[in-house]
Amino acid sequence: MVQKSKPPSAANPPERRGEPKRRGRPRAYEPDVALGKALDLFRKQGFAATSLDDLSEATGMNRPSLYGAFGDKRELYIKSYQRYREEAAASMVEIFRQEMPLRQRLERIYAAALDIYLSGDTGPRGCFTVVTAASEAVGDPDIRAMVLDGLTGLDKAFASCFRRAKEKGELPESADPFALAQIASATVHTIAIRSRARVPRKELEAIVKGAIDVMLGTKG
Numbered sequence: 001m002v003q004k005s006k007p008p009s010a011a012n013p014p015e016r017r018g019e020p021k022r023r024g025r026p027r028a029y030e031p032d033v034a035l036g037k038a039l040d041l042f043r044k045q046g047f048a049a050t051s052l053d054d055l056s057e058a059t060g061m062n063r064p065s066l067y068g069a070f071g072d073k074r075e076l077y078i079k080s081y082q083r084y085r086e087e088a089a090a091s092m093v094e095i096f097r098q099e100m101p102l103r104q105r106l107e108r109i110y111a112a113a114l115d116i117y118l119s120g121d122t123g124p125r126g127c128f129t130v131v132t133a134a135s136e137a138v139g140d141p142d143i144r145a146m147v148l149d150g151l152t153g154l155d156k157a158f159a160s161c162f163r164r165a166k167e168k169g170e171l172p173e174s175a176d177p178f179a180l181a182q183i184a185s186a187t188v189h190t191i192a193i194r195s196r197a198r199v200p201r202k203e204l205e206a207i208v209k210g211a212i213d214v215m216l217g218t219k220g
Contacts (some may be wrong), residue, residue: 031069034059039080043125046132047077057099096157102165110208113188119196126196130189158184180215187211
């Protein structure tokens with residue numbers, strides 16, 4: 001005698017063929033996206049003016065989740081600064097490496113910098129290093145080390161450009177690559193500050209052109 005099969009109970013629902021097994025509750029956030037949101041906020045408001053509530057609202061994560069993913073506010077700030085440095089370097093590394101005339105190289109470097117500094121949904125955000133990290137470097141040795149590393153790295157990258165240009169005869173024998181590099185870096189810093197103050201791009205580009213003319217010892 002064939003027994004009738006019992007209908008599946010609610011406690012033991014039938015398995016559907018081909019249906020993947022569920023593996024618990026998925027994360028409600030993406031770490032990279034959340035870090036980007038935190039970076040945007042720190043660039044806009046700085047460290048002191050950014051509260052944990054601000055960060056929670058911006059990232060969509062509650063405080064325990066923020067702490068579990070990134071550590072405390074200071075650690076999140078440092079991770080955000082590191083992310084900024086990596087993204088800024090990635091946008092310029094090929095310009096520093098590629099072979100091209102010195103004037104063209106400098107023009108492209110400053111154009112890329114202005115693209116970064118003038119970006120922002122609510123207005124230009126300037127440079128993380130110059131606008132916010134330099135202030136925190138006063139009292140925090142770890143942030144100070146990151147700032148100094150960034151400044152020194154930029155000086156060295158510019159010095160390499162001027163050294164190669166001198167070897168190719170684009171600069172006179174009397175040119176000092178490192179001194180020129182410091183002027184080039186100082187120009188980056190001034191356009192970063194002025195961009196945060198909402199100086200128009202056209203005026204910033206005029207500053208850049210004047211600085212390049214001085215560094216190359218020419219006009220036009």
